[in-house]
Amino acid sequence: MSRILAERRLCLLLFGQLLSTFAGNALWLAVGISVKSLTGNVSAVGTVLLAYLLGALCAPLAAPLVDRFPRTAVVVVTNLLTAGVVSLLAPVHTLHDVWLVHPVMAGFGLAKGIVESAQTALVQTVAPAELFGAAGSASAVIQQGVKLLAPLLGVGLLTTAGLGAVVAVTVAAFLAESVLICALRINESAAPRDARGLFAGAGAGLRHVLHIPVLRRAAFSAALAMAAFGFSQTIMFAVAARTIDRPDSFVGVLVSGQGVGAVAAGLLAPKVMKAAGAQRLAALGMAAAALGYTLELPPATASVLMGVALLGAGSSWLGIGVITLVLHLTPSEVIGRTEAAVGLMLSATQALAVATAAGAIDTVDHRILILLCVGLLGLAAARLRAPAVPALALHTERARRKGPCPDEHRTRRRHGRVHEFADLLHTGRLGRRHRNLHQQAVAARTEGLHPAAIHRAPRPGRT
Known part of the structure; x- marks a missing residue:
């Protein structure tokens, strides 16, 4: 801070x-x-x-x-x-x-x-790049507070x-x-005019997300998790009325408890991110939310209050982790469209879940919906928890000590898009678009991402 x-x-x-x-x-x-x-x-x-x-x-x-x-x-x-x-x-x-x-x-x-x-x-x-995570945490604390x-x-x-x-x-x-x-007082200049028109590159943000394995994994996992979060507000009314037998006005207490959990998690996020990285922070947020949903099953007010606090903490960590990855792995020229594309993915799945919950809450037992949310969050956390480019990391470490990895060609085919993107970065052929390459590489190390996700790996025969 x-x-x-x-x-x-x-x-x-x-x-x-x-x-x-x-x-x-x-x-x-x-x-x-x-x-x-x-x-x-x-x-x-x-x-x-x-x-x-x-x-x-x-x-x-x-x-x-x-x-x-x-x-x-x-x-x-x-x-x-x-x-x-x-x-x-x-x-x-x-x-x-x-x-x-x-x-x-x-x-x-x-x-x-x-x-x-x-x-x-x-x-x-x-x-500076090393403060992206702290800035995301401060933003989350502001929003929840x-x-x-x-x-x-x-x-x-x-x-x-x-x-x-x-x-x-x-x-x-x-x-x-x-x-x-x-x-x-920022010295900014307008980007070069696109001959195809102002909105010709509207899909560039989504293409960037799909072409970077780390972002693609984080975005789809977060969208799956947001489907579970979309059920939370509707389920909260059912939990208050059916599980702990409280009036509807008690939902206000539950919402406040969720906000307190989100603020506390936002304050702790920089330290957790420094130790675990942005990907694992988002995965921990999903796991915390799954535990929070589970605590809403017992008919005890204290358990439900603890559960909604964990839901708030989980949503805070998820948002901070995803936005930190976007900031680190997106060039300045497409950051606006990339953030909007990720936001659309999350908002669309959440809105669909809200509509589904509103139609199902009167016909389906809310405990079944809670178990469904736990399953969605567990699946999303497991997908995000896996390392994004383990083969590249293994190859780079071997190349430093012993030379090329035997299965290097297979690795390069598997991550061809990453290498194509990285080759352009390495040679500077993208020019101004990637002037912050060094900062992104340093930030990748601090966030638990291997620099091989940004820099190109050595070619066969090179050490």
Whole structure:
């Protein structure tokens, strides 16, 4: 934490993220309560959430903007546009005004996805490679801590001053973040214009994930785990009502317990990552979540509280581990699209799980759903726990001592994409795109990844 505080620009970036995250959480809850009070219908709140999710799922389509234009400009312009759109919610006072909420929340979800991708790219710019993991941990602590405080403050402000006051605070937070981003003073230049058009390379992020074995393994394992996390909110209501015989209001206590677990795990993440690496941190998060689900089976309040805390800790470690791998193994020119592609994979599986849980919770015993989640998390953890490029690591170590490995050609065929990518890195033919190669290699060592995943291995006959 002391090293993060020593990085002025990183602190400004994280504080700006704190403001925007607080504003987003406070606004969402206030809008949901206002829609419920105006319509008298709980399902209307669900339509607001659906509009927000649809906007967020469209964010990867705009991700090329993050890699094409300076990231600071993308954040500032998006925040200014978001402030203008959100201000349209101020006059929503009657049932006839509710229709305005849905397009505004869809635009808010789209803007949030764009800003998150740009913030991730800025972390790669302002922080040294060895602080990527600590920056991810700090970001997770901010997000989870805000989730504990923002709902209380948002509801209090809504009750005392109305929705207009919440909208005003939200607009002020976005404007303040824009000022902080301008204070970063980063010398950025726009990327070269693609003759095929601005959105021609929209799939570059997904292709990068699929071509790097470490990222591919992490992304698919995390998507499988997020399907299990998608059941958690619905299962939480069933556990409160059926397992420990508590009223629905007790779910608020369970959500707070989950947030406390996430914050504590975020504070511990840098030390665990230093000892185990980013991949194993994500795998440990999945294992902790599986144990948390198991503890929700006994009809004991203490066991359930411990279980939801472990669920929060697991989700925090999973997110930190995955974003750290993305930062370390992605060149700056595609970081925005890569983060958006990974985010889409996780959000899509989570949304599908939420819809499945909502339809199945009344017909299927919630304990069966819990066991299903435990199985999904165990499978994802086992897949991620395996080393990504063991043959390359073995070959490199042998080459140093005895010369080429007998099965080197088979190894190179198996990891041909990695070697093709690495050959371009080694010869410098990718130019500016990989100017941070040395930092990525050093970071790979610190994160438990063998440098063979980035550097090319010696060719046959060379030592």
